Amino acid sequence: MFNFQYYTPTRIIFGKGTENQAGQLIKEHGGSSVLIHYGGQSALRSGLIDRIKASLDQAGIPHVELGGVVPNPHLSKVREGMALAKENGVDFILAVGGGSVIDSAKAIAYGLADPDHDVWELFQHTRTATACLPLATVLTIAAAGSEMSNSCVITNAETGEKRAYDDDISRPKFSIMNPELTMTLPDYQTESGCTDIMMHTMERYFTQGGNMEITDVIAEGLLRTVMKYAEILHSDPGNYEARAEIMWAGSLAHNGLTGCGNDGGDFATHMLEHEMGGMFDVTHGAGLAAVWPSWARYVMDNDMDRFVRYAVEVMGVERKAGMSDKEVALAGVSAMEDFYHRIGMPVNMKELGIAPTDQQIEEMADSCLRATGGGIGSAKRLTREDMIAIYKMARE
Amino acid sequence: MFNFQYYTPTRIIFGKGTENQAGQLIKEHGGSSVLIHYGGQSALRSGLIDRIKASLDQAGIPHVELGGVVPNPHLSKVREGMALAKENGVDFILAVGGGSVIDSAKAIAYGLADPDHDVWELFQHTRTATACLPLATVLTIAAAGSEMSNSCVITNAETGEKRAYDDDISRPKFSIMNPELTMTLPDYQTESGCTDIMMHTMERYFTQGGNMEITDVIAEGLLRTVMKYAEILHSDPGNYEARAEIMWAGSLAHNGLTGCGNDGGDFATHMLEHEMGGMFDVTHGAGLAAVWPSWARYVMDNDMDRFVRYAVEVMGVERKAGMSDKEVALAGVSAMEDFYHRIGMPVNMKELGIAPTDQQIEEMADSCLRATGGGIGSAKRLTREDMIAIYKMARE
Numbered sequence: 009m010f011n012f013q014y015y016t017p018t019r020i021i022f023g024k025g026t027e028n029q030a031g032q033l034i035k036e037h038g039g040s041s042v043l044i045h046y047g048g049q050s051a052l053r054s055g056l057i058d059r060i061k062a063s064l065d066q067a068g069i070p071h072v073e074l075g076g077v078v079p080n081p082h083l084s085k086v087r088e089g090m091a092l093a094k095e096n097g098v099d100f101i102l103a104v105g106g107g108s109v110i111d112s113a114k115a116i117a118y119g120l121a122d123p124d125h126d127v128w129e130l131f132q133h134t135r136t137a138t139a140c141l142p143l144a145t146v147l148t149i150a151a152a153g154s155e156m157s158n159s160c161v162i163t164n165a166e167t168g169e170k171r172a173y174d175d176d177i178s179r180p181k182f183s184i185m186n187p188e189l190t191m192t193l194p195d196y197q198t199e200s201g202c203t204d205i206m207m208h209t210m211e212r213y214f215t216q217g218g219n220m221e222i223t224d225v226i227a228e229g230l231l232r233t234v235m236k237y238a239e240i241l242h243s244d245p246g247n248y249e250a251r252a253e254i255m256w257a258g259s260l261a262h263n264g265l266t267g268c269g270n271d272g273g274d275f276a277t278h279m280l281e282h283e284m285g286g287m288f289d290v291t292h293g294a295g296l297a298a299v300w301p302s303w304a305r306y307v308m309d310n311d312m313d314r315f316v317r318y319a320v321e322v323m324g325v326e327r328k329a330g331m332s333d334k335e336v337a338l339a340g341v342s343a344m345e346d347f348y349h350r351i352g353m354p355v356n357m358k359e360l361g362i363a364p365t366d367q368q369i370e371e372m373a374d375s376c377l378r379a380t381g382g383g384i385g386s387a388k389r390l391t392r393e394d395m396i397a398i399y400k401m402a403r404e
Numbered sequence: 405m406f407n408f409q410y411y412t413p414t415r416i417i418f419g420k421g422t423e424n425q426a427g428q429l430i431k432e433h434g435g436s437s438v439l440i441h442y443g444g445q446s447a448l449r450s451g452l453i454d455r456i457k458a459s460l461d462q463a464g465i466p467h468v469e470l471g472g473v474v475p476n477p478h479l480s481k482v483r484e485g486m487a488l489a490k491e492n493g494v495d496f497i498l499a500v501g502g503g504s505v506i507d508s509a510k511a512i513a514y515g516l517a518d519p520d521h522d523v524w525e526l527f528q529h530t531r532t533a534t535a536c537l538p539l540a541t542v543l544t545i546a547a548a549g550s551e552m553s554n555s556c557v558i559t560n561a562e563t564g565e566k567r568a569y570d571d572d573i574s575r576p577k578f579s580i581m582n583p584e585l586t587m588t589l590p591d592y593q594t595e596s597g598c599t600d601i602m603m604h605t606m607e608r609y610f611t612q613g614g615n616m617e618i619t620d621v622i623a624e625g626l627l628r629t630v631m632k633y634a635e636i637l638h639s640d641p642g643n644y645e646a647r648a649e650i651m652w653a654g655s656l657a658h659n660g661l662t663g664c665g666n667d668g669g670d671f672a673t674h675m676l677e678h679e680m681g682g683m684f685d686v687t688h689g690a691g692l693a694a695v696w697p698s699w700a701r702y703v704m705d706n707d708m709d710r711f712v713r714y715a716v717e718v719m720g721v722e723r724k725a726g727m728s729d730k731e732v733a734l735a736g737v738s739a740m741e742d743f744y745h746r747i748g749m750p751v752n753m754k755e756l757g758i759a760p761t762d763q764q765i766e767e768m769a770d771s772c773l774r775a776t777g778g779g780i781g782s783a784k785r786l787t788r789e790d791m792i793a794i795y796k797m798a799r800e
Binding site: 024225237260 | 410411413416418419617618621622628629632664
């Protein structure tokens, strides 16, 4: 067990109709001029943006808006948001969307709070942030956990780099979470979200020591819960209870709770996928599903006790007499693949719909090394050769 | 499932040696003159107070100190702390101790922030707080969860009333949690703490609807974890891992996490025990153990599904063919009593060492009604007659 810090200051307002509290909440948090930041047309068409604007109007708070954030959100949109916010004296940012919109909002908030430096430097890890404008979220996709986390991932389309910057000062002041707002998502997006949610906790579960029992039982319970309700949503997307379970799990999976006492987690699968996302623009959760089974089989010998426990406690593998640890662990990975298939997720790159060349794989490995400053992973520390081997396993 | 809010802004610094960060952390949180508030002599004798003072000195922060907080902390000590803090221009309070010390510190913080009103009015629920001085904690007893919660319980020795006031503005800015600081506790205190920790989650578990699956699996995992490590500590009090599991469970059990989505919880056992604590000055956790089995048997018919689930998922009751729900539920309560006995806890008032008269029981019921503004409980709403019946069951 390692010493740890735990810090989740974001106030969560969870349930039906809560988006109508946006104006009042921003007022309580001192916002006096707001940038409403969102993604595609669905937030407009559904009337959500109008409801939020009405809530801000009622609270007497002026606002401007900027939509058009895409998945794997672009640095160029961040710069556009900064310019618009500056012009209008914005002092509070409200992200209305999923992880991409929230991360774009966080990057704008970093940039506005420190106009003397280029915000991209944070993502290049050449400096750390000293300030961040207050921001809040109205969550419409359960996946990234960005509504409660300190994470922010931005893609520089010019260089093809997808880079993360984590800092507690970007944690949202509040997040409004109405499960109904996720009901119109296409199934592929819903299930990619469930995959991402699970992976945020799995990344913290597979480590070389440091784990606490209470963290493990919370993680295992969370994973079983997400699996149960992901399957329900696959056939019954309008199920409110299932939407709510998944949505709340998404926040808990990535706010730090499921990593307390460990060594910081593995996160190699995430880093490997980030490169795929940077090169091919795949849906993040589906990309994770396409690489995790290969990662798991490649590294499991290095962290066998964890993989056995995972197989039994999360995947429900029954350990029959005579089974070796390796057989139990492999059965756990196979059960995970079966689950991915049941919810319409890929388990390799072919099913994901990408086919990188050998050279592209080497480029991804090189980029991953640059992004992480050398090897990644805790269950097994990955070298360049390890990364290439895992990418190739996932491609075959 | 009900709409809910979740708000846990307290920064947790967990692990060995973390108390030496107190000065620096207070500085970061803007404190410039500190009241160090503590309980008995053990914090002095162990050198803990000296280490904390050295940490404040190093950060250049002046401080005064006030010890002598007793279990079921007294309003008179709160007033003494307010006077001392006022004299010395204190703007930050550091509680070094367990729930009693932290609650005393919270009450001082409320009082100082609003000197025009009597702080006891908050506990009489004749007004709500508008401000609270910033406070932080160095936790030395895992039990009350006050290091992360919005709760505060104070006893007015003049009137014999033990009263609670809950408000988010009293949540500590940070809490330092070093499991080593709990190692010198007498076993009875350790196990009373474990009982209290479990009860904070059990109070949220037994409700009339509104529960979420993810909240339930977290609660059940937490309860099983506390039971496991409570037994380990009963025979091996110096076990760091066990101390750490219990300490972190204590915060999670009462910071709101295990109640998300439910109706606010039952809390009748706590309210019934508060009256016992007000009249007899018993150790809080032991008092809970002495009344819970009677409460459970009295109310279970009203909330049978929960009691059956609790028996199976938490207490590990094996449901044999032909067993009725009631038999399973009763087996769960018996298993809980067995656990209490294994860790040296009482299961009734006789074992607790108190013997209230019929008249005293009626007085406790009347006081409980006054404190709660009419009936209490969610699993079953308790009338005055119900309370008297439960007290008498627990006494026999």
